[in-house]
Amino acid sequence: MNIALLGNPNTGKSSVFNMLTGLRQQIGNFPGVTVEQRSGSLFVNGQTHNLIDFPGTYSLYPHSHDENIVYQVLSEPQHPSYPDHVIFVADSSNLERNLLFFSQLYDIGFSCTLVLNMSDIAQRKGIHLSSEALQAQFPEAQLVHTNARVALGKQRLLEAIAQPIKRSGHRFLRDGVIDLSDTLSQKADAEARLERIRSLQFVQLKKEETNKPSWSRKLDHFVVHPFWGYLLFAVLLLTVFQFIFAFASIPMDLIESGFVSLSNFVKSKMAAGLLNDLIAQGIIPGIGGVVVFIPHIAILFFFISILEESGYLARVVFIMDRLMRPFGLNGKSVVPLMSSMACAIPGILATRTIPNWKERMITILIAPFMSCSARIPVYTLLISLVIPNVYVGGFIQLQGLVLFALYALGVIFAMLSAVALNWLLKQKSKGFHLMELPDYKAPRWGNVAINVYEKVRIFVSDAGKIIFALSILLWALATFSPENKQFDTPEQQLEHSYIGIFGKSIEPAIAPLGYDWKIGVSLLTSFAAREVFVGSLATIYAVTDGDDAQQRLMQRMKHDQKADGSPVFTLATGLSLMVFYVFAMQCMATFAVVKRETNSWRWPFIQLFFMGALAYVAALFTFHFFS
Amino acid sequence: MPMTLDQVALHQVVYIESVDQSPISSKLVEMGLTKGQEISPVFKAPFGDPIAYEMNGSLLSIRQEEAQFIQVKSAAHFVSL
Numbered sequence: 001m002n003i004a005l006l007g008n009p010n011t012g013k014s015s016v017f018n019m020l021t022g023l024r025q026q027i028g029n030f031p032g033v034t035v036e037q038r039s040g041s042l043f044v045n046g047q048t049h050n051l052i053d054f055p056g057t058y059s060l061y062p063h064s065h066d067e068n069i070v071y072q073v074l075s076e077p078q079h080p081s082y083p084d085h086v087i088f089v090a091d092s093s094n095l096e097r098n099l100l101f102f103s104q105l106y107d108i109g110f111s112c113t114l115v116l117n118m119s120d121i122a123q124r125k126g127i128h129l130s131s132e133a134l135q136a137q138f139p140e141a142q143l144v145h146t147n148a149r150v151a152l153g154k155q156r157l158l159e160a161i162a163q164p165i166k167r168s169g170h171r172f173l174r175d176g177v178i179d180l181s182d183t184l185s186q187k188a189d190a191e192a193r194l195e196r197i198r199s200l201q202f203v204q205l206k207k208e209e210t211n212k213p214s215w216s217r218k219l220d221h222f223v224v225h226p227f228w229g230y231l232l233f234a235v236l237l238l239t240v241f242q243f244i245f246a247f248a249s250i251p252m253d254l255i256e257s258g259f260v261s262l263s264n265f266v267k268s269k270m271a272a273g274l275l276n277d278l279i280a281q282g283i284i285p286g287i288g289g290v291v292v293f294i295p296h297i298a299i300l301f302f303f304i305s306i307l308e309e310s311g312y313l314a315r316v317v318f319i320m321d322r323l324m325r326p327f328g329l330n331g332k333s334v335v336p337l338m339s340s341m342a343c344a345i346p347g348i349l350a351t352r353t354i355p356n357w358k359e360r361m362i363t364i365l366i367a368p369f370m371s372c373s374a375r376i377p378v379y380t381l382l383i384s385l386v387i388p389n390v391y392v393g394g395f396i397q398l399q400g401l402v403l404f405a406l407y408a409l410g411v412i413f414a415m416l417s418a419v420a421l422n423w424l425l426k427q428k429s430k431g432f433h434l435m436e437l438p439d440y441k442a443p444r445w446g447n448v449a450i451n452v453y454e455k456v457r458i459f460v461s462d463a464g465k466i467i468f469a470l471s472i473l474l475w476a477l478a479t480f481s482p483e484n485k486q487f488d489t490p491e492q493q494l495e496h497s498y499i500g501i502f503g504k505s506i507e508p509a510i511a512p513l514g515y516d517w518k519i520g521v522s523l524l525t526s527f528a529a530r531e532v533f534v535g536s537l538a539t540i541y542a543v544t545d546g547d548d549a550q551q552r553l554m555q556r557m558k559h560d561q562k563a564d565g566s567p568v569f570t571l572a573t574g575l576s577l578m579v580f581y582v583f584a585m586q587c588m589a590t591f592a593v594v595k596r597e598t599n600s601w602r603w604p605f606i607q608l609f610f611m612g613a614l615a616y617v618a619a620l621f622t623f624h625f626f627s
Numbered sequence: 628m629p630m631t632l633d634q635v636a637l638h639q640v641v642y643i644e645s646v647d648q649s650p651i652s653s654k655l656v657e658m659g660l661t662k663g664q665e666i667s668p669v670f671k672a673p674f675g676d677p678i679a680y681e682m683n684g685s686l687l688s689i690r691q692e693e694a695q696f697i698q699v700k701s702a703a704h705f706v707s708l
Contacts, residue, residue: 058658059653059657061653063651063653063654093685094683094684094685096659097657097658097659097683100657100659127684186653187653187656190653190656190661191662194661195662198663217686221670224670224671224673224679225673226673226674229673230673317688318672318677318679318688319672319673321676321677321690322672322675322676322677323674432654432690433677433688433689433690434654434655434658434689434693435687436686436687436688437685437687437688438686439686
């Protein structure tokens with residue numbers, strides 16, 4: 001049977017889910033919509049049940065995309081996810097508000113188990129629950145006390161699931177109406193329920209214990225402080241980025257060299273021919289191109305999950321909300337945008353916490369403007385090529401200044417685009433902020449691990465397919481040539497391949513930006529990933545691998561001349577290219593993730609063309625300004 | 628004296644009188660902001676918005692524009708923090 005796990009946000013619902021299912025979880029979408037559905041199997045008395053984790057909501061009435069699914073599923077008995085039994089997880093320290101939603105579910109007539117979770121926190125707050133009073137008001141519900149963070153109460157909960165109580169039509173609120181179309185009656189229903197819940201006094205407060213400000217509250221005065229709060233956030237971000245750059249590069253280099261050796265191994269062991277090429281140069285690098293992002297995603301979500309579990313992330317939203325609002329964004333947009341400075345892929349995956357559709361779309365659409373780590377090889381090559389290593393005003397290094405300017409340019413245009421999108425995107429419902437600031441608590445490592453694993457798996461299984469297909473396509477275009485002959489060198493082969501021909505044919509279009517066909521070909525191939533730009537140029541300039549490959553590549557690029565004898569890589573061309581890479585969505589992985597997260601091809605294509613057009617215009621302007 | 632929740636001074640305890648009709652009013656009620664509820668602003672975000680309110684021992688962050696929909700009445704005592 002289907003068992004639904006329902007409850008308010010921050011009640012430890014996911015801890016209960018993890019406690020019951022362990023790693024036997026599947027992540028998919030609710031049928032027909034993009035809302036993520038986490039489900040897992042649960043064995044009770046030799047029977048297997050399907051436990052479905054629903055988004056956390058405060059009542060049956062939906063206020064966001066995620067919440068809408070809860071109402072849809074629960075109001076339609078034919079729905080494939082319609083539950084036969086409901087496990088409702090309530091936060092014992094905030095029981096009255098939690099009971100609102102529970103009483104609605106009870107009155108619909110679901111067979112219910114009420115889980116009173118986090119009893120330790122309630123006790124610390126001096127809150128005492130009357131189980132007898134609860135049982136008297138909800139006679140057809142089972143009551144179970146748990147503390148899921150430390151896996152307490154699992155057995156009691158399993159026993160309750162094994163023997164669900166049949167419902168006979170008893171209701172908590174006899175004349176309660178549940179009507180989705182009428183917001184006035186929703187408010188009235190919620191008010192009537194809360195009033196009755198309060199009047200029944202399920203909860204007693206021992207005053208002397210509550211008047212002491214908790215350490216959580218004391219910490220808050222520091223964490224949201226106008227100076228210390230922002231400083232703490234900046235320091236934490238810097239630390240996370242340091243970790244990513246220090247540690248992600250180790251597994252990434254291993255993965256890259258591992259796939260290169262694998263590809264070389266296949267190349268040498270298999271009979272030469274097209275199949276060999278396809279596997280060694282198409283499929284293996286294609287898989288490598290997916291796997292190589294895993295360290296970034298895993299490390300970033302490791303930190304984000306810790307910050308989220310500890311309650312700190314809600315404070316970030318709190319202190320950033322006012323700053324983000326003029327741009328049509330939400331305080332919740334901050335973490336995805338910051339993450340995008342490491343890599344847009346985990347950044348876009350992190351937008352799921354934004355409840356408002358429009359604010360989430362804007363965040364997804366502007367995230368790739370943040371300069372990610374894949375741009376660094378392109379920036380550094382071009383900067384060292386055309387920017388002299390001199391100091392401005394005696395102490396500011398010009399190359400560093402240019403690098404900083406490129407990052408700033410991305411951020412500025414992200415914000416400007418947000419303003420434009422805010423104005424362009426039509427939506428009736430206005431974003432709201434209203435949220436709980438949960439007490440600080442130590443993160444539960446099991447939840448952190450599962451969250452990291454989920455994010456990696458979503459990326460590999462969904463976006464990975466598109467990345468893989470596109471890399472094979474790019475390989476085919478770079479391998480096959482309409483001229484049916486063998487070329488002696490890789491650079492000749494690339495020049496005469498479809499992509500080479502295409503690169504040459506777009507030369508008139510990119511000439512105004514200061515680019516020749518060689519740059520054009522590299523631009524096309526680097527849609528696979530931005531850093532491929534460097535590798536493509538190395539192939540075209542026939543630079544073989546080696547320790548000083550970068551130096552030799554730079555020498556050849558420096559001395560390359562156009563037909564009229566002028567150098568190809570002038571200051572204007574170099575800057576124009578850098579600006580192009582700030583803006584263009586040169587990343588098929590991002591494209592694939594946007595497709596996955598918006599569940600449509602429309603948005604990634606709009607994004608691709610908008611960013612491409614902006615990149616073209618900005619590069620054109622830059623080239624003419626500097627030449 | 629009638630007052631809305633956004634006008635309440637820090638640490639002053641008030642009781643909710645009513646929640647005005649608005650697109651988010653049922654959301655406000657669901658979060659527990661109903662008539663008779665004791666509530667008190669405890670700290671503000673930098674730039675004064677949003678504001679964190681203490682209610683039943685938990686913290687709720689509400690934007691000023693959202694708090695304007697909530698009519699309150701002042702209580703006699705103050706919470707110590």
